[in-house]
Amino acid sequence: MGLKPLHDRVIVRRTEEQETTAGGIIIPDSAKEKPQGGEILAAGPECKTLKAGNSVLFAKYAGTEFSMDGDELLIMREDDILGVFE
Structure with missing residues (x-):
């Protein structure tokens, strides 16, 4: 990864969205919500409890979205x- 987070920041990749419900109903793109979970790809030097590879749950409107590669x-x-999921 070419980006290193500073201070207490982390870089997160969202988990994949579910395409169908448990009953087999296909969810259209317009009805999907963005997942609130993901995997940490990199953590800043001041992060005390988080590290790369952790699966986490974050606030719904948290963070800044960006595209890389x-x-x-x-x-x-x-x-x-x-x-953090264990």
Whole structure:
């Protein structure tokens, strides 16, 4: 990755969206919400509890979206992370 986050910021890739419900109903693109979970790709030097590879849950409107090498990514503060999946 060519971008290194500063201070307490992390770079997150959102998890894939679900295409169908458990009952088999296909969800159209217009009805989908962006997932609130993802994987941390890089963490700044001041991040105390998070590291690359953690699966996390973050606030709905957290972070700033940007595109890099064809991937849609988010950069956000460590405080915007609500929890870490174990």
